[in-house]
Amino acid sequence: VVRAAAPAQKLENADELIDSVETFIFDCDGVIWKGDKLIDGVPETLDMLRSKGKRLVFVTNNSTKSRKQYGKKFETLGLSVSEEEIFASSFAAAAYLKSIDFPKDKKVYVIGEDGILKELELAGFQYLGGPADGDKKIELKPGFLMEHDENVGAVVVGFDRYFNYYKVQYGTLCIRENPGCLFIATNRDAVTHLTDAQEWAGGGSMVGAICGSTQREPLVVGKPSTFMMDYLANKFGILKSQICMVGDRLDTDILFGQNGGCKTLLVLSGVTSLQMLQSPNNSIQPDFYTNKISDFVTLKAA
Ligand code: PLP
Ligand code: CA
Numbered sequence: 001v002v003r004a005a006a007p008a009q010k011l012e013n014a015d016e017l018i019d020s021v022e023t024f025i026f027d028c029d030g031v032i033w034k035g036d037k038l039i040d041g042v043p044e045t046l047d048m049l050r051s052k053g054k055r056l057v058f059v060t061n062n063s064t065k066s067r068k069q070y071g072k073k074f075e076t077l078g079l080s081v082s083e084e085e086i087f088a089s090s091f092a093a094a095a096y097l098k099s100i101d102f103p104k105d106k107k108v109y110v111i112g113e114d115g116i117l118k119e120l121e122l123a124g125f126q127y128l129g130g131p132a133d134g135d136k137k138i139e140l141k142p143g144f145l146m147e148h149d150e151n152v153g154a155v156v157v158g159f160d161r162y163f164n165y166y167k168v169q170y171g172t173l174c175i176r177e178n179p180g181c182l183f184i185a186t187n188r189d190a191v192t193h194l195t196d197a198q199e200w201a202g203g204g205s206m207v208g209a210i211c212g213s214t215q216r217e218p219l220v221v222g223k224p225s226t227f228m229m230d231y232l233a234n235k236f237g238i239l240k241s242q243i244c245m246v247g248d249r250l251d252t253d254i255l256f257g258q259n260g261g262c263k264t265l266l267v268l269s270g271v272t273s274l275q276m277l278q279s280p281n282n283s284i285q286p287d288f289y290t291n292k293i294s295d296f297v298t299l300k301a302a
Contacts, residue, residue: 008266008277011290014299021244021263024049025232027223028060028070030248030270031293035193038077039269041294046079048297056085057232061187061222061252063090063158063203066118087232089186089222090115093156094123095231096184096221106153109174111167111206112160112186120156128152129170134162138169148173157210157218158186159203172213183210187222189252193271223252229260246293248272250284263287 011017026032032042049056058081060070067083067090074081093116097108102125110116110129117130128149138146152174160167175181189202207218221227233240243262247253248270257264264286268274276282277289290299 005283005285008285008287008289011265011288011295011299014290014296017244017263017265017288018049018052018054018296021054022242023055023057023236023238023244025057025059025243025245025257025262026293027245027247027249027253027270028058029062029193031246031267032058032079033073033077034270035196038079039292039294041292041297043079045293045296046081055236055238056081057087057236058085059087059223059228059232059256061089061189061203062192063088063093063115063186063222064113065090065115066122067091068118069115087228088115088119089158089228090119092221092228092231093158093184093186094119094125096219096227097125097154098123099231102154102182105151107149107151109149109152109155109171110158111163111171111210112156112158113162116156116158116186129167131162133167133170134164136164136166138166146170146173148177150178152178152181154182154184155210156184156186157203157207159189159192160206163206163209168209168213171210175210175214175216183214183216183218185218185220185222187252188218188220189249223247224255224259226256226259229256229262233260250277250282250286254284254286257286258284265290267292269293 067086070086071083108127120127155171185207188204190204191199192202194200240261245257245262246265254264266286266289269292
């Protein structure tokens with residue numbers, strides 16, 4: 001018997017929610033910004049939460065940038081957020097490899113953008129692939145055999161605007177020819193919002209190509225997997241019941257919070273509308289929903 005989740009409640013008393021937790025984990029796109037545009041009222045809201053002594057953490061599934069690059073983005077938007085408060089899925093891939101003591105003499109093959117390379121480098125891992133393989137072509141002459149580095153012990157796949165057949169074949173060879181090779185996905189978002197004119201194929205499309213050719217499932221380190229939640233809880237020594245996860249997406253953010261045993265708040269400032277939340281086809285119900293995070297400042301108890 002599948003029991004329907006209790007429907008999300010409209011947030012009425014923000015202070016009550018704020019007082020009930022010590023940490024807020026904020027998703028980025030759709031909550032803090034939309035593309036390169038800051039969402040209304042965010043600076044005041046973060047300032048208010050900090051003045052109340054709340055710990056703020058920012059988690060994004062977008063692996064194209066490193067923590068340092070996100071630090072610059074926050075700064076450009078006029079927000080004072082330190083690198084240590086930012087957890088991108090690019091960082092999660094490197095943190096995962098560290099957590100399992102991935103050997104430093106092995107290599108990582110990357111299908112993805114610069115953020116993943118930067119984080120692997122900072123963590124001291126050797127890598128190949130990434131944007132450098134973006135213009136590689138395969139010339140299929142009779143008898144052609146593609147070589148690959150047998151020292152690759154992990155393939156990391158994330159969103160990649162320079163994705164091509166060379167990368168698919170290289171990553172596939174690494175995984176198929178070496179049964180011990182790890183297959184790690186930064187995230188599996190089906191779509192993303194590169195422009196607001198339409199939905200664009202997300203990181204899940206690149207991951208799906210490698211699933212298709214290897215017939216293997218990846219280990220996902222981004223939302224909604226529990227890896228980052230466990231990592232954060234451990235790093236900051238926080239109880240998951242003392243966390244509120246705030247996000248705009250049901251199948252990544254809200255599920256991430258629920259998988260971690262946190263309170264969850266859906267904001268309607270991103271990809272999910274009230275209609276989608278309340279659709280009979282949706283089974284993921286956050287504890288609360290509200291329009292945008294600046295409602296924290298304006299919604300007071302009656
Ligand atoms: N992946 C890519 C490539 C994106 O462009 C985005 C959002 O812009 C995301 C993932 C989702 O990011 P977030 O987890 O911050 O919503
Ligand atoms: Ca989001």
